[in-house]
Structures are given as C-alpha cells and as structure tokens.
Amino acid sequence: MxxxxxxxxxxxxxxxxxxxxxxxxxxxxxxxxxxxxxxxxxxxxxxxxxxxxxxxxHPALVSAVSKQSAELVHISNLFTSEPQIRLAERLLEVAGAPEGSRVYFGNSGTEAIEAAIKLSRRTGRTGIVAATGAFHGRTTGALALTHKVAYREPFEPLIPGVTHVEYGDVAALRAAVTEEVGAVFLEAVQGEAGVIVPSREYLQAARELTSAVGALLVIDEIQTGIGRTGKWFAFQHTGIQPDAITIAKGLGGGVPIGAMVTFGESVSKLLTKGQHGTTFGGNPLACAAGLAVLDAIESExxxxxxxxxxxxxxxxxxxxxxxxxxxxxxxxxxxxxxxxxxxxxxxxxxxxxxxxxxxxxxxxxxxxxxxxxxxxxxxxxxxxxxxxxxxxxxx
Structure with a gap:
C-alpha cells in the first residue's frame, strides 16, 4: 500500500x-x-x-504568518490589533469605498454572507432576491440564498422570503425588486454555476432598481475578489457602487478569513453594537496574512x-x-x-x-x-x- x-x-x-x-x-x-x-x-x-x-x-505570506504567530495569534473581539485596523483600511482603499464605509471581519465567505443577511434585515424588510445558479454558502442563512435544490432541500425549511430570479435577466429582476425587498444578492460572476459572466448592463440595472425602491445591493465577491478577474473586485468592471460586498477566499491566501465591506455611512450604521459578532473573526494572524496578500499582489x-x-x-x-x-x-x-x-x-x-x-x-x-x-x-x-x-x- x-x-x-x-x-x-x-x-x-x-x-x-x-x-x-x-x-x-x-x-x-x-x-x-x-x-x-x-x-x-x-x-x-x-x-x-x-x-x-x-x-x-509565497515568501511574503510565510514571513508575515510566521512573524505574527510569534507575537499574537488570537485576542477575541474584546480587543483589537494593528493588523486588523490596517487590513480594514486597505480593504476600504482597494474597494474604492467612500467616507463612512466600514469593514466587518469573519472567518469565511458564508459568514460574510450571514452578516450581509443581517444587514438586509436591519432595513426593516424581510424580502431577499437572489439568482438562479447562485452559490452563497452552506450555513442555513446563506443556503437559503443558494439556488441548487439538492443543497437546500435536505435542510428546509430555511429562512423565508427569498426569491430566485434568472441570472442576467433584467426584466425578471425588475419584477422581483419591490418595496418589500430588503436586499438583492448577486455574484459579480457566478463561479459554481460554471463561470457565468453577466452583462455590464445587468449589474448596472440591479443598482438602479435597488436604489429606486430603497433596497440594498449586495455583491458577492467571495470568489471574484482580490484581483481574480483583473480588477481588485469584479464589480469595478461595471462602474457601480454596491451597498455591501462580501469577501473571503483569496483574501488570506489560504489562511481562513472573510469580510463584509459596507459602502457609505447610512448603510454602515444599520448594524450596531451587539447585533452581530464572532470570536475568531479578524484575529491578528488572519489579518497579517491578508495584509501580506494585498501588499504582494500590489507590489508584483x-x-x-x-x-x-x-x-x-x-x-x-x-x-x-x-x-x-x-x-x-x-x-x-x-x-x-x-x-x-x-x-x-x-x-x-x-x-x-x-x-x-x-x-x-x-x-x-x-x-x-x-x-x-x-x-x-x-x-x-x-x-x-x-x-x-x-x-x-x-x-
């Protein structure tokens, strides 16, 4: 053997x-x-x-993780650390986020989606629109947004109020985005569906439709972010500004980390003290890794x-x-x-x-x-x- x-x-x-x-x-x-x-x-x-x-x-990532692990690996979110603050600042920078934007750190993509679902609920509306072919994660909140029946069916009932519409179809999106909808969740490129790239106009229409009814536009950049598509984030190909993006995968270069970036002061104020949390999210080790990844991508x-x-x-x-x-x-x-x-x-x-x-x-x-x-x-x-x-x- x-x-x-x-x-x-x-x-x-x-x-x-x-x-x-x-x-x-x-x-x-x-x-x-x-x-x-x-x-x-x-x-x-x-x-x-x-x-x-x-x-x-990669030597930059190995060095950063080695150095940080000798200094401070975990402190919980009772405290903060310089790597956490610096990584939040860098993410806001590369995302082109305006004044008043903020970052929440978790441990994975599905946790970032869970934070965004809570953000959506804070609008006072319970409706969520997602797309056919969507994959947003496996935790039960994220699973409700994921489209594949084989993933969802064994664990139903999931959170109510989620509507799936044909990805790339502006008319279907227009019909679904009503004043009962708190947020529309869309991948900038659908990865698990087979790398489906929507038209530029589709995501622009999603921005216009959500703005018109006061709903949030959440762009899932978990697979597309951190330089993957030839921009720091795939939404940057379209010229729009979402209300939030979710990030994970490439951010830590292999060290588990997830993040949600909220754009602008009004959205960033929706979640307040005590309404969400995590023990490991944003720990010094993961944030040092994230900084090393962003710096290496930029310098190289x-x-x-x-x-x-x-x-x-x-x-x-x-x-x-x-x-x-x-x-x-x-x-x-x-x-x-x-x-x-x-x-x-x-x-x-x-x-x-x-x-x-x-x-x-x-x-x-x-x-x-x-x-x-x-x-x-x-x-x-x-x-x-x-x-x-x-x-x-x-x-």
Missing amino acids: SKQSELLARYEASMLGVFGRPPLVLTHGDGAYVWDADGKRYLDLVGGIAVNVLGHG GLVQHAQEVGDYLAAAVEGLGLSQVTGVRGLGLMRAILLRDEIAPGVASAAMNAGFIINPVRPQAIRLVPPLVLSLGQVDDFVGALPGLIEAATA
Missing part, C-alpha cells in the same frame, strides 16, 4: 463523509505546483478553489497579470481548434473551458493522471481558478496537454 492509499484509508475511517473520498493527499507546494504523498507533482489550476492567490509557499502587479495571463489562456485554448471545445468564458484568471459533450469529469481525471489539477464544475465545463502567480509557460504546459486529456476522456 502506498503512503497515499494508507492516509486515504485513515481519512475515511476518521472524517465525516460530507466530502466523499478525496483523490489525493497533498503534502506541500511551491508557487503553482503541489505534491502528493507519493511524491508526484501537479500544476495546481484550482488554487484551493480561488483561495491560493499567491500560490503555495498581479491584478494586471491575472488579466493578461487569463486572456492568454483563453486565446490559447480557443486557438487549438478542438471540436470538443465550444469556447472559453470568464474574466482574468477565473475561466471555464466549455465542452460540447458531458465529459468534464473524465477530462479532470485524465488531467490528474497527467499532473494537472482542474475542476469539472459542470458536466460540460472545466473551471480554472489558479494562483495569480501562474506563468505563461505553465499555461502553455496545460494547453499543450489539453488535446490528449480530451482524447483520453472520449476514448
């Missing part, structure tokens, strides 16, 4: 089976590469599902790099002229390779055998959300292998 097989057997004997049996035990990484317990190397084109924006073992020009490498990737895949590839959609380094037939799981299996980690997010779509440090040469390695991977999946 290999080391990996032994560890996976122990995993099954000790872990609750909500994730099924993983295919690999990973031991370490370097940049955009990871290694399994048997010593095999893989090009990581999933990046912890859009989390490892600096790749693995990774926002622009994500745009350039993502465009190169899309052009290279489409340039292959493969009959099974019907297109590539997405922004920056958040891309989906679209397939004619439902072979994405087979392509992903062949890719893993060949040393590439990709995500078959839909039967006909392969999601790529790699580290932002991915190089053009690494893109070439994957694109060069893709015809063989598709052939193996269709053989």
Whole structure:
C-alpha cells in the first residue's frame, strides 16, 4: 500500500463523509505546483478553489504568518490589533469605498454572507432576491440564498422570503425588486454555476432598481475578489457602487478569513453594537496574512497579470481548434473551458493522471481558478496537454 492509499484509508475511517473520498493527499507546494504523498507533482489550476492567490509557499505570506504567530495569534473581539485596523483600511482603499464605509471581519465567505443577511434585515424588510445558479454558502442563512435544490432541500425549511430570479435577466429582476425587498444578492460572476459572466448592463440595472425602491445591493465577491478577474473586485468592471460586498477566499491566501465591506455611512450604521459578532473573526494572524496578500499582489502587479495571463489562456485554448471545445468564458484568471459533450469529469481525471489539477464544475465545463502567480509557460504546459486529456476522456 502506498503512503497515499494508507492516509486515504485513515481519512475515511476518521472524517465525516460530507466530502466523499478525496483523490489525493497533498503534502506541500511551491508557487503553482503541489505534491502528493507519493511524491508526484501537479500544476495546481484550482488554487484551493480561488483561495491560493499567491500560490503555495509565497515568501511574503510565510514571513508575515510566521512573524505574527510569534507575537499574537488570537485576542477575541474584546480587543483589537494593528493588523486588523490596517487590513480594514486597505480593504476600504482597494474597494474604492467612500467616507463612512466600514469593514466587518469573519472567518469565511458564508459568514460574510450571514452578516450581509443581517444587514438586509436591519432595513426593516424581510424580502431577499437572489439568482438562479447562485452559490452563497452552506450555513442555513446563506443556503437559503443558494439556488441548487439538492443543497437546500435536505435542510428546509430555511429562512423565508427569498426569491430566485434568472441570472442576467433584467426584466425578471425588475419584477422581483419591490418595496418589500430588503436586499438583492448577486455574484459579480457566478463561479459554481460554471463561470457565468453577466452583462455590464445587468449589474448596472440591479443598482438602479435597488436604489429606486430603497433596497440594498449586495455583491458577492467571495470568489471574484482580490484581483481574480483583473480588477481588485469584479464589480469595478461595471462602474457601480454596491451597498455591501462580501469577501473571503483569496483574501488570506489560504489562511481562513472573510469580510463584509459596507459602502457609505447610512448603510454602515444599520448594524450596531451587539447585533452581530464572532470570536475568531479578524484575529491578528488572519489579518497579517491578508495584509501580506494585498501588499504582494500590489507590489508584483498581479491584478494586471491575472488579466493578461487569463486572456492568454483563453486565446490559447480557443486557438487549438478542438471540436470538443465550444469556447472559453470568464474574466482574468477565473475561466471555464466549455465542452460540447458531458465529459468534464473524465477530462479532470485524465488531467490528474497527467499532473494537472482542474475542476469539472459542470458536466460540460472545466473551471480554472489558479494562483495569480501562474506563468505563461505553465499555461502553455496545460494547453499543450489539453488535446490528449480530451482524447483520453472520449476514448
């Protein structure tokens, strides 16, 4: 029995089976590469599902976490720390938030959504509009906003008052956004649905419609934020200003952290002392990691790099002229390779055998959300292998 097989057997004997049996035990990484317990190397084109924006073992993140862990890891929110304050200031800066905006720190994306749901309730309205195809998290509040029936049905009844409308359909949104609605929750790009990019006009219409009836517009940037799409946040492609955004995944570069940013004084005053809280959220360790991530992205020009490498990737895949590839959609380094037939799981299996980690997010779509440090040469390695991977999946 290999080391990996032994560890996976122990995993099954000790872990609750909500994730099924993983295919690999990973031991370490370097940049955009990871290694399994048997010593095999893989090009990581999933990046912890859009989390490892600096790749693995980035010296700036390693140094920041090491230094902070020796000084102060956790203090609770009875107190604050300089890393917490500095990270809040930096997030307001990169989000382009106006005077009076504020930050709330949690530990994950779903916690950020839970905070935004509470923000919505403080409007005095209980209605919430979300979109078909939406994924906002697994806690019961966030789950009510998530669209997939298989995720929601086993745990119903969930919070009432949530309406799902067709993503990208302005008319459907207009019909649903009434004066009973406290907030509209939309992903700037739908990741779990297969990297669906709405029109610029759709999010602009969402802003106009919510403003007209006094509802909040909450943009879920959990997967799209922190430089992923070629902007710090994907809403910045549209020219709108939301009332709140939710952030997680890439913010800590692998250290768990989530955040909600409220835009403007009136929205920021909706949640007051004692109305929400968290024990671990905004701890010094996670905030030091977040600062290191933002600083490294800025100093290394990774926002622009994500745009350039993502465009190169899309052009290279489409340039292959493969009959099974019907297109590539997405922004920056958040891309989906679209397939004619439902072979994405087979392509992903062949890719893993060949040393590439990709995500078959839909039967006909392969999601790529790699580290932002991915190089053009690494893109070439994957694109060069893709015809063989598709052939193996269709053989």
